Amino acid sequence: MKNVMKVAAVAAALFAMVISGQSQITNVVVYEDGTGYYTEVGGINHQLTGQMLPDPSFSGLPGNVLIFTLPFNFQQQGEYDILETGSSSELSDVARFFGNNQLIFYSEIDAGEQNPPLADTGLPQNQWLPAYGANELTLPPNTPEAPVAWFTVTPNLGGPGYVEGVGVTYTFVSEVPEPTTGALVIMFLAIGYFGRRLAFKRE
Numbered sequence: 244m245k246n247v248m249k250v251a252a253v254a255a256a257l258f259a260m261v262i263s264g265q266s267q268i269t270n271v272v273v274y275e276d277g278t279g280y281y282t283e284v285g286g287i288n289h290q291l292t293g294q295m296l297p298d299p300s301f302s303g304l305p306g307n308v309l310i311f312t313l314p315f316n317f318q319q320q321g322e323y324d325i326l327e328t329g330s331s332s333e334l335s336d337v338a339r340f341f342g343n344n345q346l347i348f349y350s351e352i353d354a355g356e357q358n359p360p361l362a363d364t365g366l367p368q369n370q371w372l373p374a375y376g377a378n379e380l381t382l383p384p385n386t387p388e389a390p391v392a393w394f395t396v397t398p399n400l401g402g403p404g405y406v407e408g409v410g411v412t413y414t415f416v417s418e419v420p421e422p423t424t425g426a427l428v429i430m431f432l433a434i435g436y437f438g439r440r441l442a443f444k445r446e
Contacts, residue, residue, distance in 0.1 A: 272414040273311050275336070275350050275362035281314060289314075293348065295361060300341040302349070303368030309361045311346040315411075318343075321403030322367075325394045325415065336394070337366055338415045340404040350417055362417075392417050 271291070273279035279291035291314075295307040302308065322339040326332070339347040350362040397412040398405040404413055 268315055268409070268411060270412050270414070271313065271346075272416065273346060273348055274416045275309070275348060275360040277309055277361040279311060293361065298347065299345065300339055300347060301369055304349075304365055306364065308364050309348045311348065313344045313346055315406065316343040317404045317406050319398065319401060319403055319405040323394065323396060323403060323415070325417070328392060334366055335392070336362070336415060336417050338394070338413070339367070346404070348415065
């Protein structure tokens with residue numbers, strides 16, 4: 244009996260450590276070029292880099308896709324289908340939460356684009372499978388497409404990417420300007436401002 248109680252105590256302690264570790268992360272930002280970062284309480288940022296890997300979610304796309312492995316586990320799979328600016332039906336990007344810590348970023352292929360971002364592998368050919376849960380949400384972007392478009396969401400219970408007890412905010416950035424243009428500076432200033440507004444709202 245004592246051994247059972249010890250095991251239970253250790254398990255509870257480990258669970259508490261995991262929850263505590265996850266609760267430190269408040270914000271995740273990913274870009275279609277494969278870069279990104281996540282933010283801990285207190286404003287500490289950490290680099291988050293995507294990889295081109297085989298798609299585990301059966302999207303129907305040939306070749307590799309852009310996958311970010313998150314430093315925490317989420318409790319809800321699903322995807323956000325992001326509309327093209329000004330359209331009520333045409334998709335621009337898809338952010339898919341798969342497994343318990345994989346974020347897959349898909350973006351449409353722009354014909355004739357030189358040096359396309361890593362996410363430009365095309366949109367999933369297969370719809371979100373019901374076997375993974377009915378969590379496919381279609382929403383417009385938060386900003387106009389020029390010079391940059393981004394979509395921000397803080398999932399509620401049952402929403403894709405939801406983390407129990409933690410209000411993690413995700414931002415998916417598309418249409419990233421060339422590094423040599425002033426638009427890139429505008430993008431970082433705008434997202435930084437938006438992030439600060441979110442932080443103030445939390446307080």
